[in-house]
Amino acid sequence: MDNEDEERWRDHVPEPEQVGDSSRISDSAWNDLVSRFDDPSGAAADMPSDEVRERLEETERWQPEPAAPIGWRTASPTLMLSVLAAFGALIALLIGVVFFRPLPGWFLPVSIAVLLGGAVGLFFHLPKQRGFGDDNGAAV
Numbered sequence: 001m002d003n004e005d006e007e008r009w010r011d012h013v014p015e016p017e018q019v020g021d022s023s024r025i026s027d028s029a030w031n032d033l034v035s036r037f038d039d040p041s042g043a044a045a046d047m048p049s050d051e052v053r054e055r056l057e058e059t060e061r062w063q064p065e066p067a068a069p070i071g072w073r074t075a076s077p078t079l080m081l082s083v084l085a086a087f088g089a090l091i092a093l094l095i096g097v098v099f100f101r102p103l104p105g106w107f108l109p110v111s112i113a114v115l116l117g118g119a120v121g122l123f124f125h126l127p128k129q130r131g132f133g134d135d136n137g138a139a140v
Contacts, residue, residue, distance in 0.1 A: 082121025089115035
């Protein structure tokens with residue numbers, strides 16, 4: 001690209017994105033800046049995490065405690081039954097309306113009753129007290 005093409009290209013760059021000559025840095029300064037990205041002089045730890053764990057085990061007899069199980073397996077059975085009833089009935093209603101015309105006479109009242117029963121079960125599983133450290137209730 002010759003100078004004339006370069007100048008035409010610069011005319012199409014919006015004004016806020018143009019870099020003035022006083023703001024430009026030399027290629028050597030840029031290369032020096034980029035070459036320092038791999039330097040470990042940042043705020044990273046001096047030792048890898050595995051070595052920190054080994055040192056803690058040696059000096060303080062530190063043992064990591066096993067992680068507590070989380071997920072649907074630790075939830076109460078009535079909560080899981082309520083979730084399955086509410087969402088299962090909703091999905092059954094949608095599938096029934098879309099794919100099965102006309103619906104059997106018992107399908108609509110039964111699925112609505114199961115949906116409402118699941119929603120009531122979910123309502124009763126809402127927390128009854130605020131958690132520890134909740135001072136004014138204004139926090140989301």
